[in-house]
Amino acid sequence: AQSVTQLGSHVSVSEGALVLLRCNYSSSVPPYLFWYVQYPNQGLQLLLKYTTGATLVKGINGFEAEFKKSETSFHLTKPSAHMSDAAEYFCAVSKEYGNKLVFGAGTILRVKS
Amino acid sequence: EPEVTQTPSHQVTQMGQEVILRCVPISNHLYFYWYRQILGQKVEFLVSFYNNEISEKSEIFDDQFSVERPDGSNFTLKIRSTKLEDSAMYFCASGGQASYEQYFGPGTRLTVT
Numbered sequence: 001a002q003s004v005t006q007l008g009s010h011v012s013v014s015e016g017a018l019v020l021l022r023c024n025y026s027s028s029v030p031p032y033l034f035w036y037v038q039y040p041n042q043g044l045q046l047l048l049k050y051t052t053g054a055t056l057v058k059g060i061n062g063f064e065a066e067f068k069k070s071e072t073s074f075h076l077t078k079p080s081a082h083m084s085d086a087a088e089y090f091c092a093v094s095k096e097y098g099n100k101l102v103f104g105a106g107t108i109l110r111v112k113s
Numbered sequence: 114e115p116e117v118t119q120t121p122s123h124q125v126t127q128m129g130q131e132v133i134l135r136c137v138p139i140s141n142h143l144y145f146y147w148y149r150q151i152l153g154q155k156v157e158f159l160v161s162f163y164n165n166e167i168s169e170k171s172e173i174f175d176d177q178f179s180v181e182r183p184d185g186s187n188f189t190l191k192i193r194s195t196k197l198e199d200s201a202m203y204f205c206a207s208g209g210q211a212s213y214e215q216y217f218g219p220g221t222r223l224t225v226t
Contacts, residue, residue, distance in 0.1 A: 032213050043117075043204060044156070044217040051213050090156060097213055098144045100158040100169055101206075 002027045002093050004104035012110040019063075019078040021107045023091030026072065033074040034092040034101065035065055044090065050074065061085070086111045115139040117218035119205050125224045126195055134190045134221045136205030144208035145188045146215060147180065149173075149201040156204065162188065195225045 007022040025031055032051050036044040048059025055067040065076045074091060088108045092101040118137045126132050138145050147159040160170045160180055167180065179191045188207075192199055202222050206215040 034214065036217075043219040044206075046214050046216070049214055092156075094213065098161075098163065098168070098208060100146065100161055100171075101148075101156075101215060102158065103156040105155045 002031070002095055002102045004091050004093050004102055006089075006091050006104035006107050008107055009105065010108045010110065012112060013081045014112050015083055016080050019076070019081045019085065019109065021076040021089050021091075021109065023065075023074045023076065023104060024072055025074060025091070025093045027093055027095060029095050032094045032096070033065075033067060034094070035059065035063070035074075035076050036090045036092060036103075037061075038088045038090065038106075040087075047076070047089075081109075081111045083111050083113060085109060117205055117207055117216050119203075119218035119221050121221060122219065123222045123224070125226065128197060128225055129194050132192050132195055132223065134192075134203050134205075134223070136188045136190070136218055137186055138188055138205065138207030139209070139216055140186070142207035142209045142216075144168075144215075145180075145182070146206040146208070147190045148204045148206065148217075150204065150220075151198075151201045159190070159203075192223075195223075197225050199223060200225045 003026045005024045034049045035047040050067045058064045063078045088106045090106045091104040120135045145162040150156045160174045161168045202220045204220045205218045208215045
C-alpha cells in the first residue's frame with residue numbers, strides 16, 4: 001500500500017525566506033508524485049508532478065521539488081516566500097497512470113510580513 | 114482554460130435523505146474520481162471511474178454510495194441515506210489520456226444535520 005507523510009502540519013516563514021515543505025512517501029512500485037495547493041474555500045490546484053526523468057521538477061508560482069529515491073522524499077521548496085503563498089499544501093502519490101491519488105495530511109503554510 | 118465544475122457549492126440535508134452531487138469533468142478526459150475531505154482531515158479517495166464502470170473504490174464507498182455518468186458529460190455521486198459523518202467537502206477530479214495529473218473541481222460542501 002502507498003502512503004505519504006508530511007512532516008509539520010504548520011510551517012511559518014517570513015516573507016522573502018526559503019520555503020521548505022517536507023514529504024516522504026512509501027510505495028512498493030516506482031511512484032508518481034504530486035504537490036497540490038489549496039487556498040481557503042477553493043479546490044486543489046496542481047503545483048507540480050514527478051513521473052519519470054529529471055528528478056528536479058519545476059512547477060507554477062516558483063515552486064520546485066526534488067525526487068530522491070534513496071530518501072523516499074519529494075520535498076517542496078521555493079527560494080523566496082510571498083504573502084500569496086499562504087495556503088495548505090498536499091503531497092500525493094500514485095502508483096500508475098489513471099490510478100487514485102493517496103494524499104498526505106497537508107501542511108498549512110503561513111507567511112509573515 | 115478547461116476546468117472541472119461542481120454543483121452545488123454547498124448542500125445542506127437532513128440525515129437519512131438522498132443527495133446527488135454533480136460534476137462536469139474536462140470534456141476530453143477519460144478518468145473520473147471522487148474524493149472527500151472531512152473538516153481538518155486529509156483528502157481521501159472514494160472511487161474512480163473509467164470506461165463507464167468503477168475501476169476502484171475505497172472501503173468508504175459502501176452500498177450507500179453510487180456513481181453515474183448519465184449523459185457523457187456529467188459525473189454524479191449519489192448518497193442514498195446520508196449520515197452525520199458524511200458531512201465533508203466532496204471533490205470531483207478528472208484525468209486525460211496519457212496524463213498522470215488529476216484536475217480537481219472546487220468542491221461541494223455537504224452538511225448533514
